[in-house]
Amino acid sequence: MRRRTTRRRRTSRPGEKREPVLVGYGVRTASTRRRRRKGDGTPSVPESSGGVTTLEPAAQPAGRADDVRALAKPPVRKLAKDHGVDLLDVPCDGPVVTRAAVEAFIAGRRPTAASPAATPVRSVEADTRIPVKGVRKATAQAMVSSAFTAPHVTEWVTLDVSATMELVERLKADRRFAGVKVSPTLVVAKAVCLALSRTPELNASWDEAAQEIVLKGSVNLGVAAATERGLVVPNIPGADRMSLLELGEALADLTATARAGRTQPAQMSGGTFTITNVGVFGVDAGTPILNPGETGILCVGQIDRRPWVVGTPGAASGAGERIEARWVTTLAVSFDHRVVDGQQGSRFLADVASILRDPALALTF
Incomplete structure (x- = not known):
């Protein structure tokens, strides 16, 4: 025989009001207060079970009961907690505090030092405009x-270049160069002039109207100089016909004139090849x-100074080679591919490197 069981239903006590519970929202207790609607400037009023209401000050009393709790989803509660916001202070439409209402409250409130949402304000300085004129303007237009x-390549x-550095030191000690500032640039300039004699295509220009390559009769060697007025490129006419001493004197005069700001426009025209250091x-x-x-x-x-492999190459094992600290540099040559092909550009660069x-x-050129 089956035993009939009965389930006892819980009954409400007299006068007890049942509250529906939404998961994650929390339970509204009897001690609640009416929420302000958006744009409502009236203070909150508590509700009593007897239906009689009394006005409550706009500011929350220090002794507010801990069981007063606003309705909000858990993610909204976390957002409010992370930003130090009391959900009871957030105006909203309806009984449930929404994320949009919390975000609007956070964005509209005045940041305080104690608020995690407060971020430091960075000062923004005004931009500075520099007029481009004179040498700088001419250089910019020319480069563009x-x-x-x-077509650059x-x-x-x-x-x-350890041998070149040794030569520079010997020239500095030579009485003939007493009045000349000897530097590696002087040796580079001489090497360029000698290499151009073997590859004259790099000492040329492109005639667009005639569609012709114009090989120049002499090397007007330009040397880029950085000055207070900007970058200027005066040139030394007939540099290929000068001795090393004459070329050194011309370089010294060119550099001094450029740094003093006395370079004339005529000295910056007619160049055929340029060195920039x-x-x-x-x-x-x-x-x-x-x-x-x-x-x-x-x-x-x-x-x-860099570590460099020197010595006579030996067998595959590398016998006869060693690593030493040497003077090392890098050269880069750009050329107009309409005039100079890869073979010519490579030969010129290889010749300059060989001399350095x-x-x-240089005696073989």
Whole structure:
């Protein structure tokens, strides 16, 4: 025989009001207060079970009961907690506090030092405008014209120039060069002039109207100089016909005139090939842009001490080779590919590098 069981239903006590519970919202206790609606400037009023209401001050009393709790979803409660917001202070439409209402309250309140949402305000300084005129304006226009007219190609080589540095020291001790500031740039300038004699295509220009290559009759060697007015490129006419001493004197005069701001426009026109030395700024190398009307430009990087493999190459085991600290630099040549092909550009760069590796090879040119 089956035993009949009965389930006892819980009955409400007399006078007890049942409250429906929504999961995650919490239970509203008897000690609640009416929430302000958006835009309502009236203070909150508590509700009593007897239906009689009394006005409550707008500010929450310090002794507010802990069982007063607003209805809100758990993610909304966490958002409010993270930003130090009391949900009872958040105005909203309806009985449940929404995320949008909390976010609006956070955005509209005045940040305080104790508020985690407060972020420091960074001061913004005004921009500075520098008028481009004179030498800087002319240089900018020339570089844009060159970059978008001539198809540039750049090649690189890194080499040991210890022999060149030794030559520089000997020249400094030579009485004939007593009044000349001898530097590696002087040897580079001479090497460029000698290399151009074997590859004259880099000492040329492109005639767009006639569609012809114009080989120049002499080397007007431009040397880029950084001045307070900007970058200027005066040139030395007939540099290929000068001795090393004459070339050194011309370089010294060119540099002094440029730094004093006395370079004349005529001295910056008619160049056929340019040398730019970025090594003085501690830079290893760069990709130079051609001066308008020229076909080649050589960039010289800084000359510093680096570990280098020296000695006579031996067998596959590397016998006869050793590592030493040597003076090393990087050269980069850019050229107009309409005038100079890869073979010509590579030969020119290789010739300059060979002379700087061993200046005695200059006697063979």
